[in-house]
Amino acid sequence: MASEPVLSIRNLVKRFGGLVAVNDVSLDVFPGEVVALLGDNGAGKSTLIKCVSGVHSPTGGHIIFEGEEVHFSRPIEARDHGIETIYQDLALANNLDVPGNVFLGREVEKSYLGGLLRPLDNKFMLAQTASALASLHAEIPSLEVPIESLSGGQRQAVAIARAVYWQARLMIMDEPTNNLGVPEQHKVLDLIRALRDRGVPVILISHTLPEVFAVSDRLVVMHRGRKVTEKKVGDTNSEEIVQYMVGALDDTRTPAPVA
Ligand SMILES: Nc1ncnc2c1ncn2[C@@H]1O[C@H](COP(=O)(O)OP(=O)(O)O)[C@@H](O)[C@H]1O
Ligand SMILES: [Mg+2]
Numbered sequence: 001m002a003s004e005p006v007l008s009i010r011n012l013v014k015r016f017g018g019l020v021a022v023n024d025v026s027l028d029v030f031p032g033e034v035v036a037l038l039g040d041n042g043a044g045k046s047t048l049i050k051c052v053s054g055v056h057s058p059t060g061g062h063i064i065f066e067g068e069e070v071h072f073s074r075p076i077e078a079r080d081h082g083i084e085t086i087y088q089d090l091a092l093a094n095n096l097d098v099p100g101n102v103f104l105g106r107e108v109e110k111s112y113l114g115g116l117l118r119p120l121d122n123k124f125m126l127a128q129t130a131s132a133l134a135s136l137h138a139e140i141p142s143l144e145v146p147i148e149s150l151s152g153g154q155r156q157a158v159a160i161a162r163a164v165y166w167q168a169r170l171m172i173m174d175e176p177t178n179n180l181g182v183p184e185q186h187k188v189l190d191l192i193r194a195l196r197d198r199g200v201p202v203i204l205i206s207h208t209l210p211e212v213f214a215v216s217d218r219l220v221v222m223h224r225g226r227k228v229t230e231k232k233v234g235d236t237n238s239e240e241i242v243q244y245m246v247g248a249l250d251d252t253r254t255p256a257p258v259a
Pocket of ligand 2: 045046047174
């Protein structure tokens with residue numbers, strides 16, 4: 001690819017005490033690309049992306065975002081750089097409505113009496129939220145209801161609309177279709193494509209290989225903390241990827257000498 005990577009991870013290591021959760025992983029993500037991060041439970045996928053999103057500080061290695069090395073010590077620092085992450089548990093505020101979630105921590109206020117009164121500009125936030133959702137062709141009947149009353153797919157749409165509205169430069173999604181029904185899974189995949197079509201690269205963690213093959217450009221497989229392969233989607237298939245996920249294939253292993 002001719003363009004510069006949006007994200008370069010170099011020789012990343014993350015230890016928890018004696019456990020090496022991420023072991024010397026390097027990885028590039030280019031503009032407008034969907035990169036799937038695959039691996040069995042405990043492979044280190046979530047830990048790797050949490051190093052990028054500011055949840056964990058890496059033990060070693062480098063993270064280069066848009067050409068500059070970054071050291072995030074809190075998730076808000078990553079968000080301020082345009083790295084939006086949807087974690088396995090989603091992290092929306094259940095009791096707030098849809099605009100309340102899109103503008104969470106970044107609420108827009110009106111100003112009266114020279115700033116003496118600063119009520120929230122709910123009308124503005126509602127209109128902006130509605131247009132962000134419309135631009136993604138996401139249908140949510142009413143925005144002024146608590147998020148907890150929405151379906152799983154609608155909640156994903158809200159999280160993605162938040163990323164679009166705040167002009168995310170990189171979207172990270174950790175198992176976004178877990179616990180969703182099939183029609184909703186398809187909607188989330190459409191949302192991922194909509195992000196990609198806007199040039200926003202996506203790192204997608206998923207266990208569902210058919211959906212990974214349907215939406216990704218490149219696949220990266222981790223096994224026990226290490227990256228064991230990286231393939232273009234057209235150069236591999238589910239059977240081969242499973243072999244890498246279970247550790248039967250490993251591109252980093254030196255071949256056994258021929259006797
Ligand atoms: N906060 C933590 N403290 C200690 N160990 C952790 C922590 N988070 C993850 N681990 C361990 O790191 C390894 C990788 O976990 P994780 O990144 O969640 O894997 P995956 O997302 O691929 O299932 C596992 O052995 C897990 O138990
Ligand atoms: Mg995980």
